[in-house]
Amino acid sequence: MIAYLKGVLASTSVEHAVIEVNGVGYLVGASSRTLAALGPVGEAVHVHTELLVGEDFQRLVGFSGADERDWFRLLTSVQGVGARVALAILSALEPAELSRAVAAQDKAMVARANGVGPKLAERIVRELKDKAGGIVLGASAAAQAIPVGAGADAVSAMLNLGFRPAEATAAVAAAEEDLGPGATLDALVRLALRKAAK
Template sequence: MIGFLRGKLVHKAPPLLVLDVQGVGYEVEAPMTTFYDLPLLGAEVLLHTHLVVREDAHSLFGFASESDRTMFRTLIKINGVGPKLALTILSGQSAEEFHRCIHNNDTQALVRLPGVGKKTAERLVIELRDSLPSLGETTISTAAIAAPVSANPKQEAISALCSLGYKPLDAAKMVQNIADDKSCEDIIRLALQSAVR
């Protein structure tokens, strides 16, 4: 098992990022909550990781905090929730917000996340209400530095939202009213926040 990676951030295109760890490029999928805390390209990053091994692929998932990784591991144990859906859930809400939804039986907020239907939301609440681990303190392992504004941050944001399960038309509507001067990460954050309200 790979517990963490420390290396130079060489590429980020949500939900995928690439870390150069002593000359080896690791492709890591990460929730948007992790992308919000990533530094500029070229900076050193520490990610807490979880490796998923399947017959046809080995997928590495990375998280800025141990609490997000713990939540991811808890989610993938639920029947019907795989790594991709767990990543989508953590992209739409922080671990703390998800924890609150479960303990408040707020299935409505969960259904607003892409890929989470009414039955899945109810299953999450029922199965996790009593067994959800304590979140403790969130440990952010990366420096929160604003990313530079790319040539077309809205288009990158739409692409990232599609990767998280939103339909292209819905993703475009989600970002259309957000100011053009925002970074891709900020646009995604604002779009996801408005989607779950």
Template structure:
């Protein structure tokens, strides 16, 4: 099993990269979260990998962090969720955002990822509950209240991006009601 690659970054073509390890080139598929954090071409890179053998292919998936690889492994254990959907989820959400969505049982955040429908999102939430626990202790993770979750959903429904909505949520008082929180959030976003 190939668990880690260290070599020169020879090619970058999303979602594939080519890592030259002493003259042997490994084609690795990476989530966009990893792709955006890769060094420039020709630089040395280390990727944690997951080797997947199928009937018709042998594929290598790479990640810059152990958290991404662990999340990928948990996602691919779920029936009906293959590496392609797992990569899409990790490209659309950070590992912390995924853990938050699972902890809050927030299917709306998962459905925003291309290729994830309502039924798949609900199955993911059900099957991942309690399995992404290590990500919950990551720095910066905080459990969101029901009111904060409702405020977040309202902002997303109004067309704000997840990052804008999350940043605004952090500025709100912890004990704010849903209606007051939405008003305050909209005032903050209008600035």
């Protein structure tokens, strides 16, 4: 699993970017919001990633933040929502807006995304109201306290270990509170795992 890429932005297009890491160019699909946040070609970039694997393809998708990646995972868990539709939704709505739309069951807001009709929008808000749980009801606020750096990477590590987004965010936030802002990724993950086990 590739949790993130740190490298140099080699090029961008409407739907993807190429990020060069140690001489290898990674083609990374992304929402328009993430592509806009990457900055100019030639600059250093850091993107969270999700590797999609099918019978006849492998595709890397990139996100400007862990919260956007968490929403991508939730969206693609809904029947009828593939990577392309999920990225269209994340292009139209920021994670905080998506949280509000799901919490309020506002299908019209979700239907603003390209390729999302009223029936699919209704299914998304209905199914994600239960699945999103902690993200909708408060993990977003906790995630904002850990926007970048070791904290975000620690949340990513916890998610890759199978923790739910709300559990991972809360455990890492508690660990960072104990260890302080200069904590290393290793220390944060170790303490977060202990806190999550309690």
